[in-house]
Amino acid sequence: MATQITIDRALVEKYILDLARHGAHGETGVWRTVYSPEWVAAQAEIEGWMRSAGMTVHRDAVGSLWGRIEGTEGGKSIVTGSHVDSQRPGGRYDGVMGIIAGMIAVKTLVEQFGTPKRTLEVVSLCEEESSRFPTAGFWGSRAITGGIKPGDVDTTIEWEGGSISDAMREVGLDPAQTDEAIRDDIEAFIELHIEQGPLLEQQGLPVAVVSAINGIRTYIVEVSGVSNHAGAFPMDMRSDPMAGAAEMISGAISTAHRWGRPAVTTVGRISAEPNYPAIVPDRVVFSLDNRHPDPVKRKLLYETHEAMMKEIAARRGLEVSWTIRSEHAPCQCDPEIVRMLQEAAREQGVPFTTMTSGAVHDSQQMAKIAKVAMLFVQSKDGRSHTPAEFTSVEHASLGTQVLAAGLHKLAY
Amino acid sequence: MATQITIDRALVEKYILDLARHGAHGETGVWRTVYSPEWVAAQAEIEGWMRSAGMTVHRDAVGSLWGRIEGTEGGKSIVTGSHVDSQRPGGRYDGVMGIIAGMIAVKTLVEQFGTPKRTLEVVSLCEEESSRFPTAGFWGSRAITGGIKPGDVDTTIEWEGGSISDAMREVGLDPAQTDEAIRDDIEAFIELHIEQGPLLEQQGLPVAVVSAINGIRTYIVEVSGVSNHAGAFPMDMRSDPMAGAAEMISGAISTAHRWGRPAVTTVGRISAEPNYPAIVPDRVVFSLDNRHPDPVKRKLLYETHEAMMKEIAARRGLEVSWTIRSEHAPCQCDPEIVRMLQEAAREQGVPFTTMTSGAVHDSQQMAKIAKVAMLFVQSKDGRSHTPAEFTSVEHASLGTQVLAAGLHKLAY
Numbered sequence: 001m002a003t004q005i006t007i008d009r010a011l012v013e014k015y016i017l018d019l020a021r022h023g024a025h026g027e028t029g030v031w032r033t034v035y036s037p038e039w040v041a042a043q044a045e046i047e048g049w050m051r052s053a054g055m056t057v058h059r060d061a062v063g064s065l066w067g068r069i070e071g072t073e074g075g076k077s078i079v080t081g082s083h084v085d086s087q088r089p090g091g092r093y094d095g096v097m098g099i100i101a102g103m104i105a106v107k108t109l110v111e112q113f114g115t116p117k118r119t120l121e122v123v124s125l126c127e128e129e130s131s132r133f134p135t136a137g138f139w140g141s142r143a144i145t146g147g148i149k150p151g152d153v154d155t156t157i158e159w160e161g162g163s164i165s166d167a168m169r170e171v172g173l174d175p176a177q178t179d180e181a182i183r184d185d186i187e188a189f190i191e192l193h194i195e196q197g198p199l200l201e202q203q204g205l206p207v208a209v210v211s212a213i214n215g216i217r218t219y220i221v222e223v224s225g226v227s228n229h230a231g232a233f234p235m236d237m238r239s240d241p242m243a244g245a246a247e248m249i250s251g252a253i254s255t256a257h258r259w260g261r262p263a264v265t266t267v268g269r270i271s272a273e274p275n276y277p278a279i280v281p282d283r284v285v286f287s288l289d290n291r292h293p294d295p296v297k298r299k300l301l302y303e304t305h306e307a308m309m310k311e312i313a314a315r316r317g318l319e320v321s322w323t324i325r326s327e328h329a330p331c332q333c334d335p336e337i338v339r340m341l342q343e344a345a346r347e348q349g350v351p352f353t354t355m356t357s358g359a360v361h362d363s364q365q366m367a368k369i370a371k372v373a374m375l376f377v378q379s380k381d382g383r384s385h386t387p388a389e390f391t392s393v394e395h396a397s398l399g400t401q402v403l404a405a406g407l408h409k410l411a412y
Numbered sequence: 413m414a415t416q417i418t419i420d421r422a423l424v425e426k427y428i429l430d431l432a433r434h435g436a437h438g439e440t441g442v443w444r445t446v447y448s449p450e451w452v453a454a455q456a457e458i459e460g461w462m463r464s465a466g467m468t469v470h471r472d473a474v475g476s477l478w479g480r481i482e483g484t485e486g487g488k489s490i491v492t493g494s495h496v497d498s499q500r501p502g503g504r505y506d507g508v509m510g511i512i513a514g515m516i517a518v519k520t521l522v523e524q525f526g527t528p529k530r531t532l533e534v535v536s537l538c539e540e541e542s543s544r545f546p547t548a549g550f551w552g553s554r555a556i557t558g559g560i561k562p563g564d565v566d567t568t569i570e571w572e573g574g575s576i577s578d579a580m581r582e583v584g585l586d587p588a589q590t591d592e593a594i595r596d597d598i599e600a601f602i603e604l605h606i607e608q609g610p611l612l613e614q615q616g617l618p619v620a621v622v623s624a625i626n627g628i629r630t631y632i633v634e635v636s637g638v639s640n641h642a643g644a645f646p647m648d649m650r651s652d653p654m655a656g657a658a659e660m661i662s663g664a665i666s667t668a669h670r671w672g673r674p675a676v677t678t679v680g681r682i683s684a685e686p687n688y689p690a691i692v693p694d695r696v697v698f699s700l701d702n703r704h705p706d707p708v709k710r711k712l713l714y715e716t717h718e719a720m721m722k723e724i725a726a727r728r729g730l731e732v733s734w735t736i737r738s739e740h741a742p743c744q745c746d747p748e749i750v751r752m753l754q755e756a757a758r759e760q761g762v763p764f765t766t767m768t769s770g771a772v773h774d775s776q777q778m779a780k781i782a783k784v785a786m787l788f789v790q791s792k793d794g795r796s797h798t799p800a801e802f803t804s805v806e807h808a809s810l811g812t813q814v815l816a817a818g819l820h821k822l823a824y
Contacts, residue, residue, distance in 0.1 A: 197644030214643055218689050230678035230701045231626055231770030232609030233794055235669040242679045246661035253655045257647040266642035267654045268689045270682055270696075277630050277680045277699035277737065279797070284682075287689035289642045325689065358643030382645055385691070 005348060005404045007108060009397045015100040016396065018045060020092040029089035029387025033132035034139060035063065035167040042084050046099060046124045053107035055122065061181040062143040063126040063173050067103065069110055071119040071411060076187035078116075078410045079370070080105065080403060081123035083140060083362055088131045091389030093194045097377065097396060099124045101192040105404035109412070116411035118187070128362050132167075133158045141365035143181035153178060188337060188410060189366040192375040192403050194391050196359050198382030205351050206395040207402055209341045210374035212293035213357040213364050214262065215330030217302055219288040221248065221309065224319040227274065227282035238280055239317045242272060245284040248320075251308045252288055256301070262356045263301055264291045288322075293330045293356040331364040334371035337406070341373055344405035350398045359384075375399055375406075417760060417816045419520060424812060425805045427512040430457060432504040441501035441799025445544035446551060447475065447579040454496050458511060458536045465519035467534065473593040474555040475538040475585055479515065481522055483531040483823060488599035490528075490822045491782070492517065492815060493535035495552060495774055500543045503801030505606045509789065509808060511536045513604040517816035521824070528823035530599070540774055544579075545570045553777035555593035565590060600749060600822060601778040604787040604815050606803050608771050610794030617763050618807040619814055621753045622786035624705035625769040625776050626674065627742030629714055631700040633660065633721065636731040639686065639694035650692055651729045654684060657696040660732075663720045664700055668713070674768045675713055676703045700734075705742045705768040743776040746783035749818070753785055756817035762810045771796075787811050787818075 022042035023032030032038040043065050050057045050067030057067050065084075068077075082098025102122040109116065125140030133139075133156045142148050153175040156164040165175035200208055225239035249267045256265035269287040290305065292298035306322075313320035338354070345352040355376070363372040377399035380390040434454035435444030444450040455477050462469045462479030469479050477496075480489075494510025514534040521528065537552030545551075545568045554560050565577040565587040577587035612620055637651035661679045668677035681699040702717065704710035718734075725732035750766070757764040767788070775784040789811035792802040 195644060196641045197646070198649055199646070202649075216643065220689075228794060229608045229771060229796055230680060231628065231676060231703050231772065232607060232791075232796070233676070233770065234609070234611070234673045235665070235676055236673070237610055237614075237794075240665065240678075242661060242682070243665045246658045246665070246679070249654060249658035250662055253647070253652065253658070261646045261648070264643060264645070264647055266652075266690070266692050267658070268642060268684065268691045268693055269687045270654070270684050272680065272682050275681050277632075277701050278678070279680045280678055281680055289689050291643050358645065359641055360643065379644075382640060382649075384641055384644070 005108060005112065005401050007104060007397045007401045007404065009393055011104055012100065012397045012400060013393045015049070015104065016092055019096050019100070023086060025089040026387055028092060030086045030092055031089040032086040033088060034085045034127035034136065035171045039085060040171055043124060046084065049103055050122065053103060054110060060143065061173065061177045062139060063171060064140040064143065064181065065124040067122040069106060069116060069120045071116045073117040075118060076185045077119045077121045078407060079121045079123055079186050079189045080191065080407060081125060082191050082193055083125040083128035085127045085129050085131065087129050087385045089387055090385050091387050093389055093391045094384050095128060097194055097391060098192040101396065101400040101403050104400050105407055108404050109408055113408065113412055118411040120407060120411050125362055133164050136164055138362060138365045141362035143178050144183050145365050145368045146182050147365060148178050184369065186370040188334070188371040189363060190337065190373050190375070190403065190406060191361060191363045192377065192399050193361060194384060194389065195376040195379045196382065196384035197379065199355060200376065200378040201380065201382065203353060205353050206378050206398040207345060207350055207352040208355045208376040209338055209345065209352055210357050210376055211333050211338050211354050213331040213361055214291035214293045215295065215298045215328060216289065216291045216360055217327045218325040219322045220325050221286055221288055221320065221322045223248070223284045223313065225282055228280045230278040230280055233280060240280050241284040241318055242281050244312050244316045244318045245286055247312050248309045249286060251312070252305045255304055255308070259301070262293055262358065264358060265289065287325070291358055295330055298330060328360055328364055331367045331372065333373040337371055337373040340409050341375060341402065341406045344409060345402045348401050348405050350402050352402070375403055417520060417524065417813050419516060419809045419813045419816065421805055421809045423516055424512065424809045427461070427516065428504055428808065431508050431512065435498060437501040438799055440504060442498045442504055443501040444498040445500060446497045446539035446548065447583045451497060452583055455536060458496065461515055462534065465515060466522060472555065473585065473589045474551060475583060476552040476555070476593065477536040479534045481518060481528060481532045483528045485529040487530060488597045489531040489533045490819060491533045491535055491598050491601045492603065492819060493537060494603050494605055495537040495540035497539050497541050497543065499541050499797045501799055502797050503799050505801055505803045506796050507540060509606055509803060510604040513808065513812040513815050516812050517819055520816050521820055525820065525824055530823040532819060532823050537774055545576050548576055550774060550777045553774035555590050556595050557777050557780045558594045559777060560590050596781065598782040600746070600783040601775060602749065602785050602815065602818060603773060603775045604789065604811050605773060606796060606801065607788040607791045608794065608796035609791065611767060612788065612790040613792065613794065615765060617765050618790050618810040619757060619762055619764040620767045620788040621750055621757065621764055622769050622788055623745050623750050623766050625743040625773055625786070626703035626705045627707065627710045627740060628701065628703045628772055629739045630737045631734045632737050633698050633700055633732065633734045635660070635696045635725065637694055640692045642690040642692055645692060652692050653696040653730055654693050656724050656728045656730045657698055659724050660721045661698060663724070664717045667716055671713070674705055674770065676770060677701065699737070703770060707742055710742060740772055740776055743779045743784065745785040749783055749785040752821050753787065753814065753818045756821060757814045760813050760817050762814050764814070787815055
């Protein structure tokens with residue numbers, strides 16, 4: 001199929017700007033957490049667009065919205081979409097860009113090629129960011145893949161205190177029925193998302209085909225020593241956990257740097273106790289976020305960090321211990337769909353590269369029940385999770401064009 | 413003078429335990445901030461002891477208590493003492509040990525040798541720790557040396573909100589008259605204090621003669637970079653202030669370690685912004701406490717740290733800036749009094765060493781108007797500013813004996 005697909009760029013721009021009104025925050029920001037009034041309004045607007053594109057629409061048990069074009073040959077569905085919730089505040093593109101691209105891609109395909117053989121669905125997932133309920137992350141895709149455990153609806157509590165089950169009831173959902181969101185009839189899930197990194201901009205490209213999504217493990221590391229007077233205790237007799245932590249942080253960051261792309265290690269959070277300038281601390285706690293898309297190298301990265309931290313602690317007479325705050329296995333995208341998306345981009349004349357995803361995505365959850373793949377569109381300055389995030393209408397439209405061409409290969 | 417001086421060890425123990433009742437905190441702690449009811453009670457008890465030892469007593473304009481034995485030949489006074497306030501909580505020894513030793517030394521001298529030629533005074537300084545008013549540090553010795561500036565009584569505000577002038581009025585002091593505490597008739601000030609470090613214990617010695625007190629400069633260092641996604645932003649494109657701060661902290665601490673005693677550098681306080689595990693921070697702020705008793709080496713230590721931090725920031729594409737939170741010049745003890753205290757210890761058969769003080773002390777203020785010297789007594793495990801601080805009655809008594817012998821040389 002080398003037929004050019006024409007995306008209505010004005011419609012792409014309209015959808016971006018219209019959705020940005022729901023939870024608008026300042027000039028360009030969006031603050032739209034799951035089950036909030038803004039979220040309800042956004043899903044209602046999306047439902048209207050789905051219906052006007054000829055889709056049948058239903059809301060699942062956790063509030064994700066599904067628009068469906070029945071295929072002439074039936075079988076499992078080909079699904080595209082992403083999440084409708086935002087950071088607090090986030091920008092206009094993270095998540096919704098994939099819903100907009102999915103709706104416009106399917107609408108364009110139906111207009112240009114008629115009814116597909118395979119059933120095509122667009123999903124507006126209810127939640128991904130854990131921005132209202134810190135442990136709710138991937139609520140929409142976890143519901144679909146059976147990843148919500150009994151009791152989760154009561155133990156998932158918002159930063160401000162209420163449970164997600166209360167919030168669900170407020171928007172007319174029954175938290176006892178989350179299992180009804182489970183799907184076993186999805187063949188493939190293709191998610192378009194903003195890159196959230198600087199690589200496409202650096203290379204001057206609008207689009208990337210994603211071959212794998214990073215595995216992530218976040219440690220909370222605690223280094224303990226002996227608190228002492230900052231003046232009266234000589235350096236050679238100290239067990240200073242700040243000295244140990246600084247060496248560990250330098251070591252972990254420089255290991256990832258030395259390994260090169262796509263390995264990343266980040267220390268974003270740190271605290272000391274008692275946290276007084278004139279007292280050698282007795283405890284330093286820091287987070288250690290590590291990502292790699294290759295399962296074997298990822299394991300080696302963790303082992304390297306752990307051995308390094310143990311060596312430093314032993315040499316300095318410190319105690320080190322850690323807990324694992326979050327862990328997601330890396331996700332290999334389906335090689336056949338990856339190849340097909342690359343071909344689609346080439347046929348449409350859209351310049352692209354292939355990369356791995358540093359951020360985690362709903363696709364990682366969906367991979368439990370379906371073949372997955374992703375497309376990235378360029379992020380200005382690599383920014384995301386901020387009102388400053390930006391993707392041009394041109395790049396969004398080129399990404400939508402590749403998505404449509406890929407869906408055409410799968411469904412027609 | 414090789415006459416043995418006999419210190420009443422039971423009295424040393426009684427004074428330690430009696431004073432510890434005022435502001436008793438838990439089993440062995442003391443919480444006695446300046447101008448509190450506990451502080452009033454401690455000063456009242458000390459006043460009684462001074463009077464019973466035959467001293468004339470007066471309270472100066474900021475509430476420091478002076479006990480005086482008039483010398484037969486008049487002239488400037490020989491003064492000993494320390495501060496009566498504590499950390500919150502602190503222990504039973506920091507500060508008051510020097511008041512107790514001073515009272516018992518002078519009492520013992522008068523009992524054993526009669527009226528001195530030179531006037532002897534014992535001072536119970538009102539405040540040193542800045543534990544109630546963060547900017548009040550050395551309130552007592554600053555008042556004596558003219559270090560309280562006009563307006564300080566109104567701008568010195570407690571952690572909880574009130575001004576020091578209100579607190580002074582509550583204990584019957586007139587904040588407008590702080591200048592009346594200024595003294596210009598002090599020849600020498602000798603302060604006995606707990607070591608607050610581990611060196612005497614390590615060497616198995618009860619007492620040290622202090623030859624110099626560290627200069628201190630505390631920086632608040634701010635390292636700024638660019639906040640980015642912990643997954644999607646490759647290591648080689650980051651401007652990560654945590655990576656820079658960790659390298660600076662390691663560098664500063666290892667420089668002081670490499671220089672060896674008595675150089676010390678401590679990072680006791682640190683924070684990151686926005687302080688999320690999955691976000692490369694855009695700002696890391698840490699304290700950098702640096703001490704050295706030698707004015708030239710101290711300057712070189714600061715210059716070494718500053719050059720190192722600038723180099724790291726420039727190499728990593730970060731901004732670094734700092735403010736100086738506190739600065740005290742090093743204080744050289746009077747060489748003649750140091751030599752005389754060493755001789756006194758030898759004559760009394762008290763094993764001792766000579767060292768510099770890592771902590772800051774009232775003696776540094778007093779050095780502006782008088783010759784100063786200090787004696788240290790052993791601290792168990794080098795602990796201080798904690799209820800766990802401990803000095804044995806034996807070591808306290810041996811220190812008091814050396815102090816008495818030194819005062820004898822100066823005043824008889």
